[in-house]
Amino acid sequence: MTDRRTDDFLIRPDPEDSRLSTAVTGVDHTGQSVDLKVVAERPLTLFLNAQEIVTMMTIGDHPDLLAVGYLLNQGMLSPDDTITGIDVDTDLEVVVVRTERETDYEEKMKKKVRTSGCAQGTVFGDVMESFEDVSLPDEAELRTSWLYRLTHEINTAPSLYLTAGAIHGCVLCEKDRPLVYMEDVGRHNAVDKIAGWMMMNGVSAADKIFYTTGRLTSEMVIKTVLMGIPILVSRSGFTAWGVDLARQAGLTLIGRARGKRFVALSGAERIVFDLDPDSVPDEDRKHRRKGAAAATEAAE
């Protein structure tokens, strides 16, 4: 497998952006002073029209996409809503999304606390009702040759992880091409930024593949299904309820994808085994940097 140029990505992390990480000084195991970079983590307060919705902790890139994606994934925006403006005020750490439609989610926000609170992300309550209505396209496919190329390209792309660690990544892919690679301190933010990008660019979900560095929990499965993406891949492991939900929705769920290895626990009928796994090299140390060592850092 030869590397394609990382210019293949439409959007990918910019480790050179000085706002996204901070230099700090500490002490190492020998007692000596040491300098390192740590990822930024700053508040961003989101308004939908006149209503304050949430304050998110984020690295701070793509606040417009994060805002739109959050609202979409919470069911507070629908894909056919007309967005009349997005105002970002970096100093005030505020983003305002304005829509043609009048909005009021006071009751919805109360309900969310009562049914699920904040303990496990943000996707419960009435969002589960929408989950049961989603029908994912049967005709989508994942060729193993695509999967091997995708994981290789993602692992070797420049990223904030490689600069500062302690960050999650999500990648929207089409066939063997990674399109949009987002990172953030919270994985839910990385997902939301991709959802925002898809809505703002009118991108179809039906032929896409979603890659995440994190675990395949119920929350991750629910978000992927609600976004309409039929295939979810991770190098990490599964939780039981994540597997149940994926099977219920007909989502192709692939975990532990490292080197030539992977396991599919749902929707394996979409996988086309078109490449002999023995022709795929095991991950060498360099590629493992976003594997073993890297994901250590990304553990939330």
Place this chain on the structure above:
Amino acid sequence: MTDRRTDDFLIRPDPEDSRLSTAVTGVDHTGQSVDLKVVAERPLTLFLNAQEIVTMMTIGDHPDLLAVGYLLNQGMLSPDDTITGIDVDTDLEVVVVRTERETDYEEKMKKKVRTSGCAQGTVFGDVMESFEDVSLPDEAELRTSWLYRLTHEINTAPSLYLTAGAIHGCVLCEKDRPLVYMEDVGRHNAVDKIAGWMMMNGVSAADKIFYTTGRLTSEMVIKTVLMGIPILVSRSGFTAWGVDLARQAGLTLIGRARGKRFVALSGAERIVFDLDPDSVPDEDRKHRRKGAAAATEAAE
């Protein structure tokens, strides 16, 4: 360094508990059927007296400790409250904590959504006011010989991670001894179970060391400080706001603790360098199982 017996732990994960993981069948990279175990993830709805507070997703062990710790860490219970009963109904997936004091957190729960919502855990809003009032004990110390023994014992203890992966761990330690090792699908749950254990057993925080498999984010720093524990250690990395908050509170914050290496970005004055790091072996593959490879799984 010779292994002490894992009986040193007062509580540690029970990988043999069949309720905590589920066997599932899938397809591997060669197209062959494969069986594996995945961690359980089930809802638990918490009531404080007559009020429904939250539904948490949890592996399901220690629901009583999780309930008490959650309420404590949310400021809904105070350490001097008298708990008159804790009822767990496993079938209904409900836990009820009863107190002598009458409680009503309707207003508090509304405020939480408005100020921070669910985007980044559960510790914002009025919890930040308490954070500024905490004073951590200066006289606490961390000898590097303790640190090396702790990480070695934790890495080699039996755990659900080793059985099923995709799980977070937190360990309450005293000097060189790991006391209570909790795992859960969400790291916040593992933390809360330890906080619950400390309250139910009247355990002092002032001389304790807290170990986590996850990143040293703002949320993790806030929880540790509010629990009154002066030293926080992780094998993962830092976020910028986590470092800021640790420095503000005078918390000893140690990350990237692997083999002989670590970095302290706050409170290094509590560290006593009593062991030559060159006498500490690098992590071998077996010990790395809860390091590199293990934390890959634990990435949330």
